Amino acid sequence: MDKVNAEIARRMQSEHTKLIPQVADYLIGAGGKRLRPILALAAARLCGYRGDRHVYLATAVEFIHNATLLHDDVVDESDLRRGKPTAHTMFGSKPSVLVGDFLFARSFQLMVATGSVEVLGVVSDAAAVIIEGEVLQLTAANSLSGGEPVYFEVIRGKTAALFEAATKAGAMIAGAPGAQVEALRVYGDALGVAFQIADDLLDYGGASAALGKNAGDDFREGKATLPVLLAYARADEAERAFWKRVIEKRDQRDGDLEQALEIMTRTGALADARARADAEAARARTALDAFPDGPLRAALADIVDFVVQRAY
Amino acid sequence: MDKVNAEIARRMQSEHTKLIPQVADYLIGAGGKRLRPILALAAARLCGYRGDRHVYLATAVEFIHNATLLHDDVVDESDLRRGKPTAHTMFGSKPSVLVGDFLFARSFQLMVATGSVEVLGVVSDAAAVIIEGEVLQLTAANSLSGGEPVYFEVIRGKTAALFEAATKAGAMIAGAPGAQVEALRVYGDALGVAFQIADDLLDYGGASAALGKNAGDDFREGKATLPVLLAYARADEAERAFWKRVIEKRDQRDGDLEQALEIMTRTGALADARARADAEAARARTALDAFPDGPLRAALADIVDFVVQRAY
Numbered sequence: 001m002d003k004v005n006a007e008i009a010r011r012m013q014s015e016h017t018k019l020i021p022q023v024a025d026y027l028i029g030a031g032g033k034r035l036r037p038i039l040a041l042a043a044a045r046l047c048g049y050r051g052d053r054h055v056y057l058a059t060a061v062e063f064i065h066n067a068t069l070l071h072d073d074v075v076d077e078s079d080l081r082r083g084k085p086t087a088h089t090m091f092g093s094k095p096s097v098l099v100g101d102f103l104f105a106r107s108f109q110l111m112v113a114t115g116s117v118e119v120l121g122v123v124s125d126a127a128a129v130i131i132e133g134e135v136l137q138l139t140a141a142n143s144l145s146g147g148e149p150v151y152f153e154v155i156r157g158k159t160a161a162l163f164e165a166a167t168k169a170g171a172m173i174a175g176a177p178g179a180q181v182e183a184l185r186v187y188g189d190a191l192g193v194a195f196q197i198a199d200d201l202l203d204y205g206g207a208s209a210a211l212g213k214n215a216g217d218d219f220r221e222g223k224a225t226l227p228v229l230l231a232y233a234r235a236d237e238a239e240r241a242f243w244k245r246v247i248e249k250r251d252q253r254d255g256d257l258e259q260a261l262e263i264m265t266r267t268g269a270l271a272d273a274r275a276r277a278d279a280e281a282a283r284a285r286t287a288l289d290a291f292p293d294g295p296l297r298a299a300l301a302d303i304v305d306f307v308v309q310r311a312y
Numbered sequence: 313m314d315k316v317n318a319e320i321a322r323r324m325q326s327e328h329t330k331l332i333p334q335v336a337d338y339l340i341g342a343g344g345k346r347l348r349p350i351l352a353l354a355a356a357r358l359c360g361y362r363g364d365r366h367v368y369l370a371t372a373v374e375f376i377h378n379a380t381l382l383h384d385d386v387v388d389e390s391d392l393r394r395g396k397p398t399a400h401t402m403f404g405s406k407p408s409v410l411v412g413d414f415l416f417a418r419s420f421q422l423m424v425a426t427g428s429v430e431v432l433g434v435v436s437d438a439a440a441v442i443i444e445g446e447v448l449q450l451t452a453a454n455s456l457s458g459g460e461p462v463y464f465e466v467i468r469g470k471t472a473a474l475f476e477a478a479t480k481a482g483a484m485i486a487g488a489p490g491a492q493v494e495a496l497r498v499y500g501d502a503l504g505v506a507f508q509i510a511d512d513l514l515d516y517g518g519a520s521a522a523l524g525k526n527a528g529d530d531f532r533e534g535k536a537t538l539p540v541l542l543a544y545a546r547a548d549e550a551e552r553a554f555w556k557r558v559i560e561k562r563d564q565r566d567g568d569l570e571q572a573l574e575i576m577t578r579t580g581a582l583a584d585a586r587a588r589a590d591a592e593a594a595r596a597r598t599a600l601d602a603f604p605d606g607p608l609r610a611a612l613a614d615i616v617d618f619v620v621q622r623a624y
Contacts, residue, residue, distance in 0.1 A: 014444050014447070015444075016441075016444040016445065016447070016448050016465060016469065017444055017447045017448045017451060019447050019450070019451055020444065020447055067413075068413075071409050071410070071413060074405075074409060075405075075406040075409055075410065093387075094387040094450055095447065095450065097383050097386060097387055097409060098383070098387065098443055098446050098447045098450065099447070100413075101379075101380075101383060101412075101413075101416070101443045101446075102440065102443040102444065102447070104413070104416055104417075104439075105416075105436060105439035105440040105442075105443055106440055108420050108432070108436035108439065109433075109436045109437060109440060111432075111436075112429060112432050112433045112436050115429060116429075117424060117427060117428070117429055117432070120420070120423075120424050120429070120432060121421070121424045124417060124420035124421045124423075124424055125421060127416075127417035127420065128414060128417040128418055128421060129328075130417075131410055131413045131414040131417055132326050132327075132328040132329055132332065132414065133328070134410050134413075135326075135328070135329045135331050135332055135407065135410045135411070135414070136328050136329045138331070138406055138407065138410065139329060139331055153328060157328065
């Protein structure tokens with residue numbers, strides 16, 4: 001990760017303009033969990049890789065992630081990211097759009113540095129799916145009618161596709177056999193889905209329904225996340241009307257969030273959403289059976305625990 | 313070009329969302345000159361290429377161009393593009409940002425389809441330089457102090473880099489010898505610079521100073537393009553104050569555009585800008601000397617004439 005952090009610092013530079021490293025550093029320098037690069041590195045090492053090319057992959061994946069964050073915050077007009085004012089509120093939306101583009105371009109230069117067309121194929125395919133997920137979310141975010149199929153299509157795009165690309169391409173850089181590449185692909189996909197369900201649960205305080213300080217944002221934005229969709233699917237006439245009003249019409253009143261939580265708890269929607277996250281976590285752990293026991297496999301299993309336990 | 317148009321139509325599809333082909337088709341389907349894909353195809357064929365992989369390159373280059381147009385129009389809040397309402401006024405800025413991202417991702421999938429890491433390197437390097445040029449333009453657009461060096465840095469980025477990548481990578485796909493790759497690189501760069509100078513001249517009615525219907529937009533936006541910079545460089549005290557007011561402060565009054573044109577004509581700024589375009593056009597034509605006479609070389613020479621004559 002030291003090498004990744006050095007590569008991040010180096011590749012955000014521009015010989016043409018100082019504004020790019022300013023904006024990029026504001027977002028990426030601020031940290032974040034660096035979960036995606038860790039996955040790329042760990043996947044390559046788990047497959048026995050001893051070289052340095054996985055550092056390029058890990059950096060590229062972090063750049064793609066941050067490029068989508070920059071553009072998401074512009075698109076969503078968000079004010080806060082990781083507890084700080086978003087880049088577009090600090091620098092304006094023009095630099096945010098263009099520096100996002102720059103990070104995309106840099107990520108492809110980094111992928112070129114891996115020297116593998118196959119790896120480039122995996123990551124560029126993922127980039128397209130990520131953006132398709134974002135667009136689908138744009139058109140389906142406040143709709144209850146798509147149900148679980150659209151929800152999973154969105155989160156596979158916007159979240160799981162990059163996890164999957166990180167671990168699959170990590171294995172490919174290691175020259176791992178097909179079964180290991182597939183195992184790490186499944187691991188990344190399942191972990192990504194579990195991660196996003198847990199994230200969506202957290203917005204309702206997790207399965208315990210105890211609201212944290214940032215909870216309720218999704219509800220206020222009328223997002224049709226999994227807990228809402230599960231509650232809607234088992235709702236009676238009156239509850240369906242409630243969900244349509246608060247989610248689809250975004251006509252919300254005092255006490256609506258508390259009522260939503262009460263319905264989600266009573267109908268078991270929160271517990272079921274958690275069960276879905278647990279099932280995906282189990283799928284991720286099972287995929288690791290393709291590898292012998294050892295510290296790297298254990299680390300990847302720990303990441304699964306970390307990801308779902310956030311929402312407990 | 314039929315194959316490129318078919319590839320464009322095919323690659324703008326998305327199995328996840330209909331909004332992407334809608335927005336993409338609105339912009340790309342509307343046409344445009346398709347100059348960049350023509351350059352990529354002609355460069356490959358001029359080097360004797362007989363395969364089909366240059367179609368992927370040509371499509372990728374057109375997608376990158378249109379991705380930057382989508383994002384430019386959002387960044388510049390432009391209302392019209394090619395005489396039609398811009399995509400962001402039709403569909404909103406969110407779809408414009410995301411569909412631009414999608415076209416970037418698709419362009420890299422297309423580059424992967426060429427099967428060449430070297431070609432991917434050329435195009436991903438160009439993508440980074442293009443965006444650096446856009447950012448530099450953002451910070452330097454209304455400044456007279458950067459002078460010609462910053463102007464040429466900006467237009468090399470925002471315009472010439474993609475022309476250069478199209479012709480250079482076209483030669484590389486053909487497996488051309490180094491001297492031919494370099495000749496087509498120089499051709500693309502010189503053509504791109506000539507193209508942008510001509511474009512900037514056109515905004516002042518070309519060297520004839522006869523204003524066309526879309527003329528004066530750059531002036532009203534206070535853009536420090538070459539004619540302005542040349543006039544500013546040879547201005548006396550009073551004229552310097554004029555340029556600082558209208559360009560840097562964007563404090564414009566009735567009659568300012570006419571006065572700008574009068575100064576530019578009298579000081580020879582327009583004629584000199586045209587001379588720079590002509591010099592770049594000559595550099596592009598000379599680069600073609602690396603190739604024997606023939607219809608493809610003649611076609612590339614005709615493109616040079618076409619590009620500069622727009623501004624006569």
